[in-house]
Amino acid sequence: MTAILEARGLTKAYGSVRVLEDVDFDLQDGEAHVVIGPNGAGKTTLFRCLSGETRINGGTIRFAGEDVSGLTGAQRVKRGIGRTFQVARIFPSMSAFENLIVAIETRERTHQGLRFTFGYIAPRRAVVAEAERLVTELGLEDTVDDVAGTLSHGDKKRLELAMCLALKPRLLMLDEPTAGMSPSDRAEAVRLITRVRDSYGLSLLLTEHDMEVVFGLATRLTVLHHGEIIASGQPEAVRADPRVREVYLGQH
Amino acid sequence: MIDYRARFRSNLAIAACGLAAFAVVPFVANSGLMFLAGLVAINIVFGMSWNLLFSGAGLLSFGHAMFFGGGAYAMALVSLHWPGLPFLLGLAIGAGAGALIALVFGVIALRRASGVYFAVLTLVFSELIHLVITKTTFLGRNDGLVGIPRPTIETGLFTLDLTSATAYYYFIVVAMACAAFALWCFQNSPAGRLIQAIRQDNLRTAFLGTSIFGWQLTAFVLSGALAAFCGAVMVPFTQIASPEIAYWTVSTQPILFTLLGGAGNFWGPAVGAILFGAIDYGTRAMHGLSEITVGTLLLLVVLLIPGGLLGFLQHRRQKKRRKPTEPAPKRTEAQP
Ligand SMILES: Nc1ncnc2c1ncn2[C@@H]1O[C@H](COP(=O)(O)OP(=O)(O)OP(=O)(O)O)[C@@H](O)[C@H]1O
Ligand SMILES: [Mg+2]
Numbered sequence: 001m002t003a004i005l006e007a008r009g010l011t012k013a014y015g016s017v018r019v020l021e022d023v024d025f026d027l028q029d030g031e032a033h034v035v036i037g038p039n040g041a042g043k044t045t046l047f048r049c050l051s052g053e054t055r056i057n058g059g060t061i062r063f064a065g066e067d068v069s070g071l072t073g074a075q076r077v078k079r080g081i082g083r084t085f086q087v088a089r090i091f092p093s094m095s096a097f098e099n100l101i102v103a104i105e106t107r108e109r110t111h112q113g114l115r116f117t118f119g120y121i122a123p124r125r126a127v128v129a130e131a132e133r134l135v136t137e138l139g140l141e142d143t144v145d146d147v148a149g150t151l152s153h154g155d156k157k158r159l160e161l162a163m164c165l166a167l168k169p170r171l172l173m174l175d176e177p178t179a180g181m182s183p184s185d186r187a188e189a190v191r192l193i194t195r196v197r198d199s200y201g202l203s204l205l206l207t208e209h210d211m212e213v214v215f216g217l218a219t220r221l222t223v224l225h226h227g228e229i230i231a232s233g234q235p236e237a238v239r240a241d242p243r244v245r246e247v248y249l250g251q252h
Numbered sequence: 253m254i255d256y257r258a259r260f261r262s263n264l265a266i267a268a269c270g271l272a273a274f275a276v277v278p279f280v281a282n283s284g285l286m287f288l289a290g291l292v293a294i295n296i297v298f299g300m301s302w303n304l305l306f307s308g309a310g311l312l313s314f315g316h317a318m319f320f321g322g323g324a325y326a327m328a329l330v331s332l333h334w335p336g337l338p339f340l341l342g343l344a345i346g347a348g349a350g351a352l353i354a355l356v357f358g359v360i361a362l363r364r365a366s367g368v369y370f371a372v373l374t375l376v377f378s379e380l381i382h383l384v385i386t387k388t389t390f391l392g393r394n395d396g397l398v399g400i401p402r403p404t405i406e407t408g409l410f411t412l413d414l415t416s417a418t419a420y421y422y423f424i425v426v427a428m429a430c431a432a433f434a435l436w437c438f439q440n441s442p443a444g445r446l447i448q449a450i451r452q453d454n455l456r457t458a459f460l461g462t463s464i465f466g467w468q469l470t471a472f473v474l475s476g477a478l479a480a481f482c483g484a485v486m487v488p489f490t491q492i493a494s495p496e497i498a499y500w501t502v503s504t505q506p507i508l509f510t511l512l513g514g515a516g517n518f519w520g521p522a523v524g525a526i527l528f529g530a531i532d533y534g535t536r537a538m539h540g541l542s543e544i545t546v547g548t549l550l551l552l553v554v555l556l557i558p559g560g561l562l563g564f565l566q567h568r569r570q571k572k573r574r575k576p577t578e579p580a581p582k583r584t585e586a587q588p
Contacts, residue, residue: 051459077461089456091449095254102449105442106460117443117470118434122256160456167461 004029004064004171004203005050005081011058012042012049012227019045020227023059027171032197032204032217034235037224038247043207044086046224047175050205051083052076064170082169086176086207088156092149096140096159099148100131103163130166137199138162138192153180158192165196173205178213190216215239223247256440263436266519267429274425278418285533290421290489292529293428294482295509299521300435301478302506307515308439309471310451312371315378316479316506318357319350321498323480325385326350328397328493339403339414343427343484350480351473353381358472362465375500382498396494400487420489427485431478436518438474447471479506508546512553514560523561 005027012020019042027033035043048054050061052073061069068076077083091099101123108127109116123131135144140162143155151159157177164172177193178186190213197204208214214221215235222232223244231241238244277289298320305311326349330342361373385391392398402420405412414420438444447467450457454464487493496502505528506521513524528546535541557564 053455053459072458072463074458074461074463077459083459085455089453089459091452091456093452094445094449098254098445102442102445103460106446106449106457106462109442109446109462117441118437119441121260121437121440123442163456163460 002029003027003062005205006062007050007059008062009059010046010049010056010061012045012054013057018227020049023224023227023229025050025222025229027203027205028220030201030203031219032206033220033222034206034208034214034218035222035224036208036214041224042227043224044175045227047083047173047205047207051081051173077167077169080168080170081173082164082167082171083173084157084160084164084175084177086179088153088160090148090151090156090159090163092147094148095145096148096151096155097131097135097144099159099163100134100166101127103166104130107167134162134166137196138165154182154185154189157181157189161192161196165200168200169202171203171205172200175207176209177206178208178210183212186210186213187216189213193217260440263518267432270522271425271429275422278421283417286418286421287489288529288533290424291486292525293424294486294489295505295525295529296522297428297431297435298479298482299506299509299513299525300432300518301475301482303510303515303521304435304439304475304478305471306510308444308451309447309468309475311468311472312368313374313475313503314371314500314507315374315376315503316475317498317500317502318353318374318378318381319476319479320483320502321381321385321493321495322353322476323347323350323483324487324493324497325391325397325483326480327484327487328400329391331400331403331488332397335401339405342403343481346484346487347477347481350483351477353480354473354476355469358469358476362468362472375503378498378503379500382495382500385498386495392493394495396492396496398492400491400493402488402491414488417489424485424489428482431481435478439518443467443470508550511560512550514562514564514566516559517562517566520560520562527561 003026007023007025010020010023010025011018023046025046035046037043049056052068052071052075056069059069060067063076063079063081066079068079071079091102094102104127105123135141138158138161140155140158143151148156148159161174161177174193178189181189193204194217196202204217206217208217218235220233221235221238223230223238225247230247231238231244274289274293278286281289298316302313302316305313323346327342327346330337330345357374357377361370365373386394402415404414414423446457446462447470450464450467458464483497509521509524509528511524512527513522514520531545531549532542535545553560559567
């Protein structure tokens, strides 16, 4: 296996508060890498640094062999990094279906030229068909016509996942994909994520608080604590690590 | 699933009714009323150009007079100093002037400011342009540029004589219809949806892999070009370009039209502009009454029906159609 994502010496501070301290982080091609850690450990901050939402104060980030440290988030998306947010971000006044249409059209826009700005009064047939495929794939049938802002937390998360899949990423980063879900929805979400991971051939980076979900998905586990990685490896090995038990799992 | 084609057809039907109404005006009204109708037609698209930013891209402009005035002055200059130039090319130069102003301002301001700070910057920039106009001899200072001729258009096959007010009135109606059509197509294109998406969640849009700045600038330049086009079309009609058309009061006009008619609807600015014109006409004998009436009406609309007249009608229709057992759909408001 080769590392698809490599971060070296990642440092991030908000003002004088150092949130990430010299973090080395690897993600192998094809793995499902879960990052856990107590609230405020810096998981979301790590996501924001890796995805390009925020500038890092030190270190380098390489994706598929290329140094992406200086690229914007949008540029990294074009290289194949997709991401969701801890609180799902969707277009609240559009229907769920239109959310998907926008995602697909945005991916395709570079091939469209001026037709993108004036050419169509309706989404192209191929775009609609692709959106419909995503709807079936992710089981969004019941909610496609609803205004996206009125969906439940879980449905918003699924819609956001569908939008990210529409971008055909190589690496997908999911920040707490099951936050706010009921236990049965969680199990369903794990199955869904596993399925899309296989069918899209994705590498996954996840954060998660729910241990069922963590051990249901992880092929590798990393524990972050106060902005430092304290353990990383096979999920079972990390679970057995005494230091991890002490600072993190022990609290639960 | 939205039926896009049905939406297109119904909007086309609305446009056709509106066009028919404007077409009969010269037959049923005197020249004064026709003149007002011509200005209303221009105001409709001027209002729409502002709403492209406000409801489309989520950008607030308090300085649309800079585009309107810019287009008007560009047109006036071209007609006075370059009489041989084809008229349609002059209009294109007018629109181009607005696009250029928008481009320069947008590049400077869009990255630096947002929300009300952005709006105040548009106001300041617009006032600056107004000031430059009043101090430049070339632009007629406070007197403006007068005696702008109405054109004749050579098509090669035939000559279109627009020198009479009535002929030019029809030209305005056709030009504004074309502009509104182009705008509708843009707003319903993938790009229009994308700009709408940026307004609703710009971070999500960035993480769909697109430049927020680039698309906001596109919307800003289009809006500026369209507003300038309106100004350029107006100048041969009134035959004068005076500094007032670049003054901040002009910037308030499209805001009033849009808020009165309803920002959430493509036709909102049109309804607002027509209503505004009607009030202006109804109160023309009494100086100052127009402002009071419009002010009161706007206050009532903003306080009682924030969605504007069309928003209000739509809301009522939905309420009537829904069965009483069904819960009301939650109203979602996009974040700025
Ligand atoms: N924009 C910000 N400005 C200042 N401090 C911040 C900012 N964002 C995060 N922090 C701080 O950085 C630390 C790490 O936050 P982060 O959101 O990365 O944690 P997390 O591991 O994702 O937590 P959770 O499990 O609650 O989502 C916290 O102490 C937080 O207060
Ligand atoms: Mg977090």
